[in-house]
Amino acid sequence: MQGTSQTYRDAADLMTRGESHRVWSLIVTIFGDMAQGAGDAISGAALSRLVGMMGVRPEAMRVALHRLRKDGWIDSRREGRGSLHWLTPFGRAQSAEASPRIYDRVRSLSGPWHLLMSGGADGTGRVQLEGALLTGDYLPIGSQVVLGQGPLPNDLHGLFGAEVSRFQVPGWLRHQVCPAEIMALYSALEADLRAVTAILDRGPPLCALETAAIRLLAVHSWRRLLFRHPDLPDAFFPEGWRGPDCRILFCDLVARLPAPGLDRVEAAA
């Protein structure tokens, strides 16, 4: 982080909290935030400079890019003495799907929702229920029920299906959706977002690359926490959950740290 301002270092420390982010995931955040459009690309030099500001070494970045190419997220090509990287159509689709969950100021998730149910103890439909869970689109509730977003699918594979217009969620299910450990992480993130905001209020303006880096670290911290639990309406979370407050603080923070255009990042690299 040499050559960065004290304000930047103080804010970046809070957003990394001492732990090093997984580089693979950090690069997904960067492309999702800055280069999600068709035709967007980031040079190896600019990417290296950005992740360097977040404490990531060039070798770690190269290993992560290799893995992202292998998994079908990223495509790359040589360009003069360097390289150029961009999201594949798969990577763009994944990023686009995640974006509302990350960036929407209010997450209403108004529904409809649906429940799929097996026959219970005698095992009727148990296999079909496990099939639904394997898609990753369902929340298990006990051993006999799964909850999914949207209207009832056409083919329920023999499960009992119910489209739901209203929920009442008891404590045991709220704690299953968001256990104490994740509740604590929300409280910690809220404090960190407030502290970063205060640091930016006090300090001199950041340069373009510092702005981009703090923005990306904030997006990454927020995204990582969000994806540790299912995407459900607020009524599914325990009393005292700091999610909606974190969302407002996050949106305010990234609004004052606008993503620089790719051309400015390339120019600074």
Place this chain on the structure above:
Amino acid sequence: MQGTSQTYRDAADLMTRGESHRVWSLIVTIFGDMAQGAGDAISGAALSRLVGMMGVRPEAMRVALHRLRKDGWIDSRREGRGSLHWLTPFGRAQSAEASPRIYDRVRSLSGPWHLLMSGGADGTGRVQLEGALLTGDYLPIGSQVVLGQGPLPNDLHGLFGAEVSRFQVPGWLRHQVCPAEIMALYSALEADLRAVTAILDRGPPLCALETAAIRLLAVHSWRRLLFRHPDLPDAFFPEGWRGPDCRILFCDLVARLPAPGLDRVEAAA
């Protein structure tokens, strides 16, 4: 059944199918059909004549009336040399609740409905779910889910509740709601109702008491079958279920066999 017409005996045979109805339940049918209003009462003599036409001996009727009084359905008093019987407020309420299910020409049950769910294998909410089942207002689905009519109750006693706008019902649940044995009873009742209708079409008109007795036997057969399964929309019943056809046949039959006024029954007794 002495002194009754051949037409009556042929029709009554079909509606009793050789088996003797439980007298207790038959008397509930009679009061529900003929004397559900506040102030309605039936004399012992008229009741005795009516059930006599259905093959019930006076001693059996007296035993049944005793039990109905003990259970809070019926109240009685001496009246001259005989007695007078009427439904208690409880009996009237029970009859009124059952009436739409018995007499409505179309049973739409359009909802809303709601599901209550326990936490599954770990037993969370198991006791509360059993409490809901004890009310008799819920259909169990496996060991973790119960289905009830109406909007979500205010207090779910810690269960997960969902108000349902649409269902898709698999075969295993349809066969739980209406197993093969009850399916067969519906098919048999359909045939019997058609046969009784044909007998009435062919024969000379019944007298007032015969009309009342055939009507009551039809109501009783229909009511007994209806209450052998939960009251659910048609979508919860197996393919080939004769319920809606039976309902139309039953309604047509009782429409041509109007309940005589209590005064006519008393005059005939």
